[in-house]
Amino acid sequence: xxxxxxxxxxxxxxxxxxxxxxxxxxxxxxxxxxxxxxxxxxxxxxxxxxxxxxxxxxxxxxxxxxxxxxxxxxxxxxxxxxxxxxxxxxxxxxxxxxxxxxxxxxxxxxxxxxxxxxxxxxxxxxxxxxxxxxxxxxxxxxxxxxxxxxxxxxxxxxxxxxxxxxxxxxxxxxxxxxxxxxxxxxxxxxxxxxxxxxxxxxxxxxxxxxxxxxxxxxxxxxxxxxxxxxxxxxxxxxxxxxxxxxxxxxxxxxxxxxxxxxxxxxxxxxxxxxxxxxxxxxxxxxxxxxxxxxxxxxxxxxxxxxxxxxxxxxxxxxxxxxxxxxxxxxxxxxxxxxxxxxxxxxxxxxxxxxxxxxxxxxxxxxxxxxxxxxxxxxxxxxxxxxxxxxxxxxxxxxxxxxxxxxxxxxxxxxxxxxxxxxxxxxxxxxxxxxxxxxxxxxxxxxxxxxxxxxxxxxxxxxxxxxxxxxxxxxxxxxxxxxxxxxxxxxxxxxxxxxxxxxxxxxxxxxxxxxxxxxxxxxxxxxxxxxxxxxxxxxxxxxxxxxxxxxxxxxxxxxxxxxxxxxxxxxxxxxxxxxxxxxxxxxxxxxxxxxxxxxxxxxxxxxxxxxxxxxxxxxxxxxxxxxxxxxxxxxxxxxxxxxxxxxxxxxxxxxxxxxxxxxxxxxxxxxxxxxxxxxxx
Numbered sequence: 272x273x274x275x276x277x278x279x280x281x282x283x284x285x286x287x288x289x290x291x292x293x294x295x296x297x298x299x300x301x302x303x304x305x306x307x308x309x310x311x312x313x314x315x316x317x318x319x320x321x322x323x324x325x326x327x328x329x330x331x332x333x334x335x336x337x338x339x340x341x342x343x344x345x346x347x348x349x350x351x352x353x354x355x356x357x358x359x360x361x362x363x364x365x366x367x368x369x370x371x372x373x374x375x376x377x378x379x380x381x382x383x384x385x386x387x388x389x390x391x392x393x394x395x396x397x398x399x400x401x402x403x404x405x406x407x408x409x410x411x412x413x414x415x416x417x418x419x420x421x422x423x424x425x426x427x428x429x430x431x432x433x434x435x436x437x438x439x440x441x442x443x444x445x446x447x448x449x450x451x452x453x454x455x456x457x458x459x460x461x462x463x464x465x466x467x468x469x470x471x472x473x474x475x476x477x478x479x480x481x482x483x484x485x486x487x488x489x490x491x492x493x494x495x496x497x498x499x500x501x502x503x504x505x506x507x508x509x510x511x512x513x514x515x516x517x518x519x520x521x522x523x524x525x526x527x528x529x530x531x532x533x534x535x536x537x538x539x540x541x542x543x544x545x546x547x548x549x550x551x552x553x554x555x556x557x558x559x560x561x562x563x564x565x566x567x568x569x570x571x572x573x574x575x576x577x578x579x580x581x582x583x584x585x586x587x588x589x590x591x592x593x594x595x596x597x598x599x600x601x602x603x604x605x606x607x608x609x610x611x612x613x614x615x616x617x618x619x620x621x622x623x624x625x626x627x628x629x630x631x632x633x634x635x636x637x638x639x640x641x642x643x644x645x646x647x648x649x650x651x652x653x654x655x656x657x658x659x660x661x662x663x664x665x666x667x668x669x670x671x672x673x674x675x676x677x678x679x680x681x682x683x684x685x686x687x688x689x690x691x692x693x694x695x696x697x698x699x700x701x702x703x704x705x706x707x708x709x710x711x712x713x714x715x716x717x718x719x720x721x722x723x724x725x726x727x728x729x730x731x732x733x734x735x736x737x738x739x740x741x742x743x744x745x746x747x748x749x750x751x752x753x754x755x756x757x758x759x760x761x762x763x764x765x766x767x768x769x770x771x772x773x774x775x776x777x778x779x780x781x782x783x784x785x786x787x788x789x790x791x792x793x794x795x796x797x798x799x800x801x802x803x804x805x806x807x808x809x810x811x812x813x814x815x816x817x818x819x820x821x822x823x824x825x826x827x828x829x830x831x832x833x834x835x836x837x838x839x840x841x842x843x844x845x846x847x848x849x850x851x852x853x854x855x856x857x858x859x860x861x862x863x864x865x866x867x868x869x870x871x872x873x874x875x876x877x878x879x880x881x882x883x884x885x886x887x888x889x890x891x892x893x894x895x896x897x898x899x900x901x902x903x904x905x906x907x908x909x910x911x912x913x914x915x916x917x918x919x920x921x922x923x924x925x926x927x928x929x930x931x932x933x934x935x936x937x938x939x940x941x942x943x944x945x946x947x948x949x950x951x
Contacts, residue, residue, distance in 0.1 A: 308377050315373060482612060484637050485627045490611045495596075495603050497619055502595040510588040517580055525573055676754070750837045757840040760847045 482490075603611065615624055628634055855862050 307380065311373065311377065315370070481628065484634075484641075487608045489627050490608060490615065491603055493624060494611050494615060495600055497615075497623060498599045498603070499592075499596050502599065503592050506588050506591045506595065510584045514581060514584050518577055521573060521576055521580070753837045753840045753844070756844055757835075760844060 606614070854860055855867060
């Protein structure tokens with residue numbers, strides 16, 4: 272019976288009673304409908320598995336089913352020989368019908384859940400509508416009550432508004448009075464601020480002045496000291512933290528060692544009790560006592576360890592301080608004075624920066640030194656002004672001399688131009704006369720020869736026009752160069768120059784040459800001027816223009832040089848050059864050969880530089896002309912030739928002429944270059 276009841280209870284085809292609650296409809300059950308369906312399906316799968324296992328066990332039995340009164344009965348005959356037994360099965364549905372019923376039950380449950388959700392939604396909508404109506408009724412009642420209160424208390428509010436307006440007017444008057452007081456205080460504070468700003472500007476100017484007269488090294492020292500102090504504080508703070516950390520570690524280690532020793536003593540005592548025999552006990556006691564004494568002897572006291580740790584950390588901190596000071600000094604030395612001052616003003620407060628001036632005598636000493644320097648500068652400026660005035664006077668005299676010389680040269684040029692014109696007129700008359708004579712004597716043939724000869728003369732004249740012009744230009748350049756050399760030699764006063772200038776060596780040479788006795792110079796100048804035709808007046812002028820010959824002014828020198836011919840000037844120049852060479856070669860005068868060579872090198876360098884500049888200018892002008900011609904050719908209209916070109920006539924052979932021109936070309940170029948270098 273028990274087995275039958277168990278089977279009936281586990282029978283999956285048995286319908287559940289209608290009294291059981293539907294899953295999902297239980298109060299407090301939060302399981303959704305889909306989850307309930309999933310759980311039912313899982314239960315069905317488990318039941319089907321159980322039925323399949325039962326079917327497998329029934330293969331070894333023989334069943335006999337009999338129907339009695341609508342109830343199925345199966346007689347199970349076992350091999351063991353036991354009697355038959357009946358199994359009552361109330362449900363006679365198949366598996367497909369069971370699954371279909373289960374599906375219908377699930378769908379009914381789903382519909383029921385949807386209907387219940389709709390009912391809940393409608394109930395919630397009804398509650399919200401009732402709530403809105405209730406709120407609107409409350410609002411209407413509150414607005415009605417407020418309107419009644421407004422009508423009741425309007426008079427009271429008017430009285431309160433009047434009283435409030437009076438109070439506000441009084442408060443406004445009081446605020447106006449306070450505003451006036453505050454504006455007066457603000458103006459007073461602004462005046463005080465302006466005064467303080469003026470004082471602050473004055474203090475800043477005074478500080479800048481004091482910093483300007485302070486020694487720059489002091490700023491470097493102060494910045495180094497401040498940075499070293501900051502670095503040392505950081506290092507000491509780190510060392511102190513390290514000391515405290517390691518001291519705590521040592522204390523913890525000592526406490527652990529003491530606890531370990533205390534724990535070892537009872538263990539040793541218990542072992543001694545277990546061991547038998549007094550001798551063994553004594554022997555063990557002696558051993559334990561010896562080991563404890565050894566441990567106690569080996570242990571170092573905590574004070575000594577802390578002292579040693581303090582010494583180690585102190586030595587390490589000192590080393591770090593030394594390295595930090597060296598690095599800080601290098602960084603500060605790499606900065607400029609302005610950067611150091613800016614760092615001191617921005618990064619450090621003024622309370623930490625000390626004063627450089629601690630005594631009033633320091634400022635007085637600085638002012639005394641500045642005053643002495645100013646006196647020296649004033650003296651130098653006065654000397655320079657005097658020198659400038661003297662140079663200006665010399666420039667004025669030189670300008671007057673040049674103007675007089677220019678006038679004389681213009682007069683000479685006009686006279687030469689008139690002579691040239693007269694010579695050209697005479698040449699024309701002679702040519703006409705020669706042509707008349709040849710025409711009368713020789714007739715027609717002679718006339719042809721005369722015409723040919725005349726053409727040759729005209730062509731030769733045209734070809735010789737350029738060399739004649741070249742000779743005239745060279746003549747003018749030679750005269751100008753000779754007058755310049757004569758003026759330089761016969762100049763009485765030479766403007767003083769400093770040894771820093773590029774012509775200091777030449778000044779030394781001139782000063783050394785001027786020290787020659789006056790008698791030799793006068794004798795040489797008289798000997799040079801004796802063979803000339805214009806004797807007395809020119810001798811007098813030349814002796815006056817000689818350097819050191821009597822101390823005359825520059826105006827008489829200019830007049831004498833203007834009245835002289837270039838040949839006379841060249842004779843004087845030659846005598847002076849011989850005199851200077853003799854004086855320079857004389858070892859008694861003390862002129863060093865190195866000084867002479869340096870002056871010669873300097874002059875050659877200047878001459879080459881001027882020649883190079885002239886050549887570059889000439890090349891630039893030629894390049895510009897070429898570019899202009901190329902531009903003109905490019906902008907010119909294109910010549911379009913049409914038809915058959917005409918054949919050119921052959922030129923007569925001129926090989927000999929070209930050979931002469933080729934041979935004569937470089938010689939003329941060399942001569943012109945030599946002339947240009949002479950006048951440079």
